[in-house]
Amino acid sequence: xxxxxxxxxxxxxxxxxxxxxxxxxxxxxxxxxxxxxxxxxxxxxxxxxxxxxxxxxxxxxxxxxxxxxxxxxxxxxxxxx
Amino acid sequence: xxxxxxxxxxxxxxxxxxxxxxxxxxxxxxxxxxxxxxxxxxxxxxxxxxxxxxxxxxxxxxxxxxxxxxxxxxxxxxxxxxxxxxxxxxxxxxxxxxxxxxxxxxxxxxxxxxxxxxxxxxxxxxxxxxxxxxxxxxxxxxxxxxxxxxxxxxxxxxxxxxxxxxxxxxxxxxxxxxxxxxxxxxxxxxxxxxxxxxxxxxxxxxxxxxxxxxxxxxxxxxxxxxxxxxxxxxxxxxxxxxxxxxxxxxxxxxxxxxxxxxxxxxxxxxxxxxxxxxxxxxxxxxxxxxxxxxxxxxxxxxxxxxxxxxxxxxxxxxxxxxxxxxxxxxxxxxxxxxxxxxxxxxxxxxxxxxxxxxxxxxxxxxxxxxxxxxxxxxxxxxxxxxxxxxxxxxxxxxxxxxxxxxxxxxxxxxxxxxxxxxxxx
Amino acid sequence: xxxxxxxxxxxxxxxxxxxxxxxxxxxxxxxxxxxxxxxxxxxxxxxxxxxxxxxxxxxxxxxxxxxxxxxxxxxxxxxxxxxxxxxxxxxxxxxxxxxxxxxxxxxxxxxxxxxxxxxxxxxxxxxxxxxxxxxxxxxxxxxxxxxxxxxxxxxxxxxxxxxxxxxxxxxxxxxxxxxxxxxxxxxxxxxxxxxxxxxxxxxxxxxxxxxxxxxxxxxxxxxxxxxxxxxxxxxxxxxxxxxxxxxxxxxxxxxxxxxxxxxxxxxxxxxxxxxxxxxxxxxxxxxxxxxxxxxxxxxxxxxxxxxxxxxxxxxxxxxxxxxxxxxxxxxxxxxxxxxxxxxxxxxxxxxxxxxxxxxxxxxxxxxxxxxxxxxx
Ligand SMILES: Cc1cc2nc3c(=O)[nH]c(=O)nc-3n(C[C@H](O)[C@H](O)[C@H](O)COP(=O)(O)OP(=O)(O)OC[C@H]3O[C@@H](n4cnc5c(N)ncnc54)[C@H](O)[C@@H]3O)c2cc1C
Ligand SMILES: Cc1cc2nc3c(=O)[nH]c(=O)nc-3n(C[C@H](O)[C@H](O)[C@H](O)COP(=O)(O)OP(=O)(O)OC[C@H]3O[C@@H](n4cnc5c(N)ncnc54)[C@H](O)[C@@H]3O)c2cc1C
Ligand code: FES
Numbered sequence: 001x002x003x004x005x006x007x008x009x010x011x012x013x014x015x016x017x018x019x020x021x022x023x024x025x026x027x028x029x030x031x032x033x034x035x036x037x038x039x040x041x042x043x044x045x046x047x048x049x050x051x052x053x054x055x056x057x058x059x060x061x062x063x064x065x066x067x068x069x070x071x072x073x074x075x076x077x078x079x080x081x
Numbered sequence: 082x083x084x085x086x087x088x089x090x091x092x093x094x095x096x097x098x099x100x101x102x103x104x105x106x107x108x109x110x111x112x113x114x115x116x117x118x119x120x121x122x123x124x125x126x127x128x129x130x131x132x133x134x135x136x137x138x139x140x141x142x143x144x145x146x147x148x149x150x151x152x153x154x155x156x157x158x159x160x161x162x163x164x165x166x167x168x169x170x171x172x173x174x175x176x177x178x179x180x181x182x183x184x185x186x187x188x189x190x191x192x193x194x195x196x197x198x199x200x201x202x203x204x205x206x207x208x209x210x211x212x213x214x215x216x217x218x219x220x221x222x223x224x225x226x227x228x229x230x231x232x233x234x235x236x237x238x239x240x241x242x243x244x245x246x247x248x249x250x251x252x253x254x255x256x257x258x259x260x261x262x263x264x265x266x267x268x269x270x271x272x273x274x275x276x277x278x279x280x281x282x283x284x285x286x287x288x289x290x291x292x293x294x295x296x297x298x299x300x301x302x303x304x305x306x307x308x309x310x311x312x313x314x315x316x317x318x319x320x321x322x323x324x325x326x327x328x329x330x331x332x333x334x335x336x337x338x339x340x341x342x343x344x345x346x347x348x349x350x351x352x353x354x355x356x357x358x359x360x361x362x363x364x365x366x367x368x369x370x371x372x373x374x375x376x377x378x379x380x381x382x383x384x385x386x387x388x389x390x391x392x393x394x395x396x397x398x399x400x401x402x403x404x405x406x407x408x409x410x411x412x413x414x415x416x417x418x419x420x421x422x423x424x425x426x427x428x429x430x431x432x433x434x435x436x437x438x439x440x441x442x443x444x445x446x447x448x449x450x451x452x453x454x455x456x457x458x459x460x461x462x463x464x465x466x467x468x469x470x471x472x473x474x475x476x477x478x479x480x481x482x483x484x485x486x487x488x489x490x491x492x493x494x495x496x497x498x499x500x501x502x503x504x505x506x
Numbered sequence: 507x508x509x510x511x512x513x514x515x516x517x518x519x520x521x522x523x524x525x526x527x528x529x530x531x532x533x534x535x536x537x538x539x540x541x542x543x544x545x546x547x548x549x550x551x552x553x554x555x556x557x558x559x560x561x562x563x564x565x566x567x568x569x570x571x572x573x574x575x576x577x578x579x580x581x582x583x584x585x586x587x588x589x590x591x592x593x594x595x596x597x598x599x600x601x602x603x604x605x606x607x608x609x610x611x612x613x614x615x616x617x618x619x620x621x622x623x624x625x626x627x628x629x630x631x632x633x634x635x636x637x638x639x640x641x642x643x644x645x646x647x648x649x650x651x652x653x654x655x656x657x658x659x660x661x662x663x664x665x666x667x668x669x670x671x672x673x674x675x676x677x678x679x680x681x682x683x684x685x686x687x688x689x690x691x692x693x694x695x696x697x698x699x700x701x702x703x704x705x706x707x708x709x710x711x712x713x714x715x716x717x718x719x720x721x722x723x724x725x726x727x728x729x730x731x732x733x734x735x736x737x738x739x740x741x742x743x744x745x746x747x748x749x750x751x752x753x754x755x756x757x758x759x760x761x762x763x764x765x766x767x768x769x770x771x772x773x774x775x776x777x778x779x780x781x782x783x784x785x786x787x788x789x790x791x792x793x794x795x796x797x798x799x800x801x802x803x804x805x806x807x808x809x810x811x812x813x814x815x816x817x818x819x820x821x822x823x824x825x826x827x828x829x830x831x832x833x834x835x836x837x838x839x840x841x842x843x844x845x846x847x848x849x850x851x852x853x854x855x856x857x858x859x860x861x862x863x864x865x866x867x868x869x870x871x872x873x874x875x876x877x878x879x880x881x882x
Pocket of ligand 3: 044
């Protein structure tokens, strides 16, 4: 198994430790996960799948909880909302 | 088109934390066909969450027992609904399952309680357990300045963990009073295991300021968190930091129990000495029956697993341990009761419902959760009120309304499964 | 006038009761609006909020068309949270048989000065690209719209209050007759006119009333902006909705201002409990996926049920209740009460104040069933 995996966040490459969640990749990319209803930037809060603040689009599927998904090589992540 | 599976179990366990792992392995040891389901991509629950490098040793130990007992593991699988008595609907990334059971053990654990204060929606404000989980899942914190705040023993565990990972813990702000803590400390003498744990932590926490009757008043930052204003024993102070790890003790996850019709009293699932809920054949173990920590979760899980597999005599042997651990749980609740002052943290423009951006001032005029929800959309977002529900309960004394399926947002096709399967066959 | 000083006491602060309160108050009557829970917490909280003209009968058309125009003139006064959106309806035709229905409907509407647009397969595809291929076409009714019913009810209740009406919430009414409303706490309110606007549970207050509960399920998704533009209803719905006995489901989806998609609909008789019936729910969602396959992968956030107040002839009951000259009804709106609330309020108040109604009221009078029996 490779030590690091690479995903793209809004087009930019991010390198994370193998076994990292997408939520972690978002923080390392310096990106909020979603824009709230009124346009505020939001990032992960609970990291256990409860709050839905970490939702992003993963490989084109919107509203995925990034804290519950592990990074895989080549994964395309986009900010939600 | 999504895949669709059916499976049947003598004993089905929902939740793969300590309680669920114990229940599944005990039931499995006695020959029952057992399944265990967890929303997280790996077993272990909150406390035994795996890190990037490795499974938690305790999870590994229990998982080995699960393997020996041929327990079927559904990780990354969330239970959505009971579509008829004895049949749960669950969903994975690309498939959905109908899981049939004879006996069901609910070991759905707890989540953190979050209280709104100005700035709590800024990125890099996490739950306390939340930041810990992020770090276990790969977030490097070496050299990061972290303020740990809120309430409960979790704060200490989190601070110790983060420090060991290289973070600079600036302070721990605990909302409860030194007096309440001292009383709790005294009662710990009766609990040698807990005491050892507390001492171990003490070493890990050496040199970190620990402030009681203290809490965050406002988080500042333009794009993300930059500093936190705290109230420390009544006096204001500003602390520049990279991360705020803030949670106000724990709230049990009772949604599934409520959906199944189990009696819930004062927020907890009512159970007998044998972990039986008010619904025949449905057991509950761990945090949903009362926030009691990992020892109690393990004992309750074992009892539930044994009774579900028909081993009542074996289960009864654990009663004494259970009673002792329960005393500890009651102490926890008393010690970390929320200070009413915290109700004043939210200001008029503070967002209370994060999913729908509903502010405190918009909620203020309403008399009930239902009315507020209908008029402001508070609680109508994706978290289904898991965050703002407990917050408004504390702020306004509102009672949450009944639980409706799906208990987690679900793909439309998963909910349509029944009919799709019927059409295809 | 009574001791309490009220001329009118309305029981039920759903959208119908709230609309009546507003209308009475604005015409200068002293009104009290009573509800056991909150404003708009009954069927009004469950309804889809489709403001739609329908033509199952001439009378249904008259009331829905009249009401829709009233909504349009109220529109400038509605605050943001009512989410009024004139998105239009497209009646979707799956085959040639349903296309014939499209053309019949188009003719019927145009004879009555309502603009519509007949769509062929390609035009339908352009307007709603996420519908499955190979549908026959549809009928666009551009004046139809959607709103968020609980906030609409609140706005109507607030308007009533601004004109002097009193709102009393959290009070269950035990009995209402002969100019007296009795609360379950024993308290009494007297008024010259009583209005039973208790929706599907109206018969509990007025025994003998022929209103039955017709249960419906709805599902709301997360936000998917621009996925859907119009309210889409399958024309097969007509066949389904007409079946008075069997449980039925139909493709009926609505774009919300929020970008969410509201998915309906189902109709069941004889189901008394509020629980979500998974078999019906899954049939309903299966049906929606047949028309819009991409709905399948969307995230459904919540499901709920509600009860429509159904009458035998599918028309509401608006007017005096024979046998008690103080008592008036405003119920029985089945699946159209959000739409027809405004028209209902107008013609009810016209009846009480002696004003000339703008549409014929006979089809909605509660005495109509009794008359039919005499003629039969
Ligand atoms: C965020 C957090 C961090 C914590 N960290 C520590 C710590 O560091 N040290 C410490 O001593 N204690 C910690 N605790 C407390 C600790 O979790 C408990 O004391 C105890 O371990 C609980 O065990 P459990 O089995 O009852 O629940 P949990 O360990 O919470 O396990 C419950 C599991 O059920 C799953 N679940 C819930 N609902 C569903 C559903 N519908 N479908 C599928 N799966 C579902 C959850 O994903 C979860 O994995 C923490 C608690 C929380 C909430
Ligand atoms: C699934 C579904 C979808 C629908 N979609 C649409 C749509 O798209 N468009 C449309 O126009 N219509 C729609 N409808 C219909 C619409 O929702 C109803 O016709 C309308 O809400 C009826 O309003 P109401 O005020 O008569 O009743 P309700 O909203 O039910 O109000 C009755 C009120 O009376 C109160 N009450 C009852 N008994 C007592 C008592 N004893 N004492 C005090 N208070 C009492 C209740 O608390 C309640 O608030 C739909 C209905 C359902 C169920
Ligand atoms: S951070 Fe809360 S759901 Fe992912």
